[in-house]
Amino acid sequence: MTAAPVWSVDPRTGKRREEVAREAASEDVDRAVRAAHDARAALAERPARAALLRTAARLLDEAQDEVVGTADAETALGAPRLTGELARTTAQLRAFADIVEEGGFLDVRIDHADDTRTPPWPDLRRWKVPIGVVAVYSASNFPLAFSVPGGDTASALAAGCPVVVKAHPDHPATSELCASLLRRAAAEEGLPEDVLVLVHGFDAGVALVRHPLVAAAGFTGSVRGGRALYDAAAAREVPIPFHGELGSLNPVLVTEAAAAERGEEIGAGLAASMTLGVGQFCTKPGFALVPEGAAGDGLVKALTEAVAGGRGGVMLDHRMRDAFLAGAAERAGLPGVQAPVVPGPDGDHGVTAGFLTVPAGRLAAGDEHDALLEECFGPVTVVARYAGDDEAVAVLGRLPGNLTATVHLGAEEAAGADGRGAALLELLTPLAGRVLVDGWPTGVAVAPAQHHGGPYPATTSTSTSVGGTAIERWLRPVTYQSAPQALLPPELHDDNPLGLPRRVDGRPETGAGRPAPRADADPGTDADTDGAAGA
Amino acid sequence: MTAAPVWSVDPRTGKRREEVAREAASEDVDRAVRAAHDARAALAERPARAALLRTAARLLDEAQDEVVGTADAETALGAPRLTGELARTTAQLRAFADIVEEGGFLDVRIDHADDTRTPPWPDLRRWKVPIGVVAVYSASNFPLAFSVPGGDTASALAAGCPVVVKAHPDHPATSELCASLLRRAAAEEGLPEDVLVLVHGFDAGVALVRHPLVAAAGFTGSVRGGRALYDAAAAREVPIPFHGELGSLNPVLVTEAAAAERGEEIGAGLAASMTLGVGQFCTKPGFALVPEGAAGDGLVKALTEAVAGGRGGVMLDHRMRDAFLAGAAERAGLPGVQAPVVPGPDGDHGVTAGFLTVPAGRLAAGDEHDALLEECFGPVTVVARYAGDDEAVAVLGRLPGNLTATVHLGAEEAAGADGRGAALLELLTPLAGRVLVDGWPTGVAVAPAQHHGGPYPATTSTSTSVGGTAIERWLRPVTYQSAPQALLPPELHDDNPLGLPRRVDGRPETGAGRPAPRADADPGTDADTDGAAGA
Known part of the structure; x- marks a missing residue:
C-alpha cells in the first residue's frame, strides 16, 4: 500500500498547488519519535537551547519572503498579516531564548538540612527537568505562530524537549519549509536535526499521541479533534499530559x-x-x-x-x-x-x-x-x-x-x-x-504575564499556550535529597554561580546567591553558602 | 433502600468496633458538593484561609489523645507512630498557613503596557485563582497526614478551595472525628462549616469525581482504584485535573x-x-x-x-x-x-x-x-x-x-x-x-522543596502531594488585560502593598514594590509605581 499524498491547496481557488509529502504510516511515526527521543541529550544544556531558538528565529526571518509567500498561497491570510505573524513567531522564539537563559522557569527551591525539625529535614534541592518528547499538533489558523515554529514548539525546545510536529493539512508546504529551517538551525548549532521532526496525516496524529516515548502533547484546534486526542492521551497505559486549546466563545x-x-x-x-x-x-x-x-x-x-x-x-x-x-x-x-x-x-x-x-x-x-x-x-x-x-x-x-x-x-x-x-x-x-x-480579545501579546488558556473547552488543562509560563507544560519537578553538591548541576549549588532566581529555605533569592531584601533583614547579608549542608 | 452502614473495624481482631456513619447516596454527594461550592466565597480572602488552617491545627493538637486513640484502634499503626503523624499533620496545616500568607504561590506577574512593542503590549496582570471544589480521596496508610486533615485538604484550603473528602473505609471513625474538628475550626473562624464535607462509600467516591461542580481531585491509594477514578475524571463532559498518587516500587x-x-x-x-x-x-x-x-x-x-x-x-x-x-x-x-x-x-x-x-x-x-x-x-x-x-x-x-x-x-x-x-x-x-x-525514601519531609510525585504510576500528573508546591494543583492562572488597578485586588497593584514576591516586566520583584537586585541596576531603585499603566 502506498502512503497517501499530501497536497498543498489554494483556498482562493480550491485547486491543488503541489504534492508536498506523503502521509506518515505508523512505522514512520515510530521512527520520528525514536529519532526525536535520541536527540534529547543534545538539548540538556540551556545555552544550546537558547542558541537553537535564536538561530531558528534568524533563519526564519531571513526566509521571510519564501515563508510568507508559501503560507499565503496555502491559507489566503494575506502577506501583511503573515508578515506580522512571522515577526511575532520569531520574537516568540527569541523570547523563549531569553527565558531559557534567565532560568527562573527551573523553579529552583533549596531547603538546607535542618536538625531542629521533628523529624529532621534532610537537604532537599528541587528543580524542573524536561518531560521528554513532545507531540505538537499545529493549528489551521496560525500557520506560523501556532504551527511548526510556533509557541508549542518554541516552549518545548526551550524546556529541553525534542518535538514531533503533526502538520496541519491546510498548510503542509509551509510546515515543510519551516521544519527544514528549524532543522537547519539545529545543524548550524551542532545539534541533531531530529530535535524537530515533522509528520503528516490524520492517522499519524493518532499514532503520535499513543506512542510510548511521547511524554506530553500540545494541541490547538477544534473541540472535536482535540477531545479525541485528549481521550487517546488519557486512555494510554501510561497517560500523558495533553495541553489542548479547543474552542472558545469569548x-x-x-x-x-x-x-x-x-x-x-x-x-x-x-x-x-x-x-x-x-x-x-x-x-x-x-x-x-x-x-x-x-x-x-x-x-x-x-x-x-x-x-x-x-x-x-x-x-x-x-x-x-x-x-x-x-x-x-x-x-x-x-x-x-x-x-x-x-x-x-x-x-x-x-x-x-x-x-x-x-x-x-x-x-x-x-x-x-x-x-x-x-x-x-x-x-x-x-x-x-x-x-x-x-x-x-x-x-x-x-x-x-x-x-x-x-x-x-x-x-x-x-x-x-x-x-x-x-x-x-x-x-x-x-x-x-x-x-x-474596554478592549478586544483578538491579538494575544507574547508577554511574560500572558495567559492564553481557560476552563474547558478553552483548554484541557490549566496551562497557557502563549506567554512565558507556556514552558511549564513541558517540565516536571525532581527533588534531590542529601545529594552532595559535587554531583549536582550548578543550578542547585549553594553559591548560585549562574545567578538564578531561586527560593532558598522558603524565601526568594534573586541571583548570585544574594537573598531577597525583606523588611526584617539586612539586604546586604549573604546567603548561606555552607557546602556541607545535607551531607 | 437503606444506605449501607459504615463500620469501624479493629484490624488486630478483625472485629467491628462501631457503626460510624452511612454510605452516601448520590443525592447525598450532590448535597455535599453543593454545600462546599456555596462555601467558596468564604475562602476568597487569604487571611481567612490562614486562620482556618491554624485553628484546625490547634484543635487537632488539643484532641491528640482522642485522635491518636481512635486512629490506632482502626489502623493498628500504634500510638507512637500516630502521635508523630499527627504532629506532622498539624505542622503541615501551619506550613500552608505560612504559604498562604507569604503569597508567592499566587505567582503574580505584571507586564506594564509597552508601546515600543510591535504590536504594542497592553497592561497584563496575572495571578492564580482557586480552581473550585476539590475532591480528596483519603489514603489507607496515613489516616491523618494523607487523609481528612492531610496534605491534599491543607493545600486545597490554602488555595481557597472547599473540599469534599471521601473517607477511607479503613478509618471511618478517625475521618469523622477529624472532619468534625476541621468544621469546628471553620465555625470558630466565622466560616461556613461546609468548607469541608465528608462522605463515605465506594459509590460516593465515583459520584464525587463525576459531579459537575467538582473542579479537581486529589487521590492517594492503589493503582487500580486510582486509575479507575482517573479514567472517570478524564471521561467527564468537562474533564478535570486528577492528581493521583497510585503506586511506586522505589x-x-x-x-x-x-x-x-x-x-x-x-x-x-x-x-x-x-x-x-x-x-x-x-x-x-x-x-x-x-x-x-x-x-x-x-x-x-x-x-x-x-x-x-x-x-x-x-x-x-x-x-x-x-x-x-x-x-x-x-x-x-x-x-x-x-x-x-x-x-x-x-x-x-x-x-x-x-x-x-x-x-x-x-x-x-x-x-x-x-x-x-x-x-x-x-x-x-x-x-x-x-x-x-x-x-x-x-x-x-x-x-x-x-x-x-x-x-x-x-x-x-x-x-x-x-x-x-x-x-x-x-x-x-x-x-x-x-x-x-545514601539515604532511605521512607519519611517525606514536609518542606518547601519537597517533591512527592513521579512518573506514572507514581503520579497521574507532574504534581506533588507533599511540600510547598502541592498548592499549585488547586489553582489556575488568570490574566487581567488593561484593567484599571482600582478594579483589581491589592496583590496586582503596582505599589505591591502586601509585599508579595512577584515578577514585574519579566524580572523578580521581591516585596514592597522593590525590584530584585541585579548586576546592572541600583538595588535601591524603586519599582515603577505608575498607576496609569495600561489604562
Missing part, C-alpha cells in the same frame, strides 16, 4: 453605561475584532451581551454599518467555509433570531461577514438556542440583547469555559467608585483565563 | 563500592526502611539492586539478620493482609527466586516481614518475573543481584515510574571525583520525582 459584556457613552465605538470595535483574519481567531468575540434600549440600539447600528461595509474574505479551506455557512444559517434560523447583516457566500470561494441578534431571554431555557452559545468558526458573532443585570448574569452562567471574557465599562464604573466594575471583573473571572476591560 | 541501587564500604549498614538500613509501618509506606523501598559477590553477600547477610530479627505486625485491614500474603507467595514461587526470610502470617491477624532475592538477569526478559517489578504492599522487598553496571542499567530501564529512586555510593563516588556519582544521579532522574543519595 463573551463580551457591554454595560448600559458603556453603551451609552461609547456605543458607536464599541460597535465598530466589535466588528473589527470579530472579522479579523476572516473571523478565524481562537479569540474572536463570538458572543456579546448588549443592553436593550436606545444605547444598545446605537451600538448595534454602528456594528451593522461596520460589518455591512466590510469586505468578504477567503477562509482557510473549503470545509471550514461550508461549516461556517451551515453554522451561521442554522443559528440564523432559530426562533427569535435576526440577522441584521446576513453572513453568506462571496463568490465560489469566499464568505462575507455578518452577525445575529437574539433576545437574551431566549438563552435561558437550555433548548436549541444553546447553539448560539457554541463557537461558530468564521466571521460571525451573536449579539444577545439583555433587559437588566439579572438577565445578563443568567446568560453568563450558562456559558462554557473561554479563553477570554471582556467587559466594556462606563467611565465611572471603570474608575471603581461604586464597586460595580470590580464586581463585574469577579463575575467574569470564572469564565475565562484572560479578562479584558 | 528502587534502590547499591554500587559495588558502597556495598564494599557499608554493606552491613545498608542491609540494616534497608530492613528498617522496608518494614517501617509494617511495609505500608508509599515510599517503601520495594526493589534493590545489589551487586553479586562478597560485598553484596555481606549486605544480604545483614539484611537477613535484621529482617529475621524484626517483629511482625498487623496490617491496615485483612484484605490487605491477604493480598500481601498472596503477592509475596506468588513472587517467591517464581523460578530462580529465593526467600532468605519468608514473609508470612503471624497468627490470625498479623504478618511477618521477609525479602526475596533474584538474579538480575531474570528480569531482562519481560516474562512472569515482571511481577517482581510491581509494588507489593506490605513488609517485603526484592533484592536483585546484578553482575555489572550494564545489567543494573538494563533492569532500571525496565522499571515503571516511581516516587523515589535511591543510590548508595562509595565515598569516592560521592565525592564526585570520577564523575560516576553524577552519572548515576542522571541515570536515576528519569525514574522518579525524588532522588536520594
